[in-house]
Amino acid sequence: MNTLASPIVSRADVTVSLDNDTAGPVPSGPERGLGAATLAVLPGLLLTSAVAASAYALRQLPGMATFSPMILAILIGIAFHNLAGTPAIAKPGVT
DSSP states (O other), X not given: OOOOSOTTOOHHHHOOOOOOOSSOOOOXXXXXXXXXXXXXXXXXXXXXXXXXXXXXXXXXXXXXXXXXXXXXXXXXXXXXXXHTXXXXXXXXXXX
């Protein structure tokens, strides 16, 4: 009779089924579509880069130097999202 070291773990907890005929092979690494994932994220990264660049440019105006570019970028992002909304194509890159 086999006993387990811990009385909390039962035999049903340690049973592993390796029978998975429904799923096909799962590609990993570069074969998985790394280029497609990069292209899906690119519009959102460009949008956030534009917001960051505009925050740095806005900081050059008189009276805005007291604010951090991070605070200005947050305010620009909030205003852009409330006025125009985040485009669907840019959502993966923004998140």
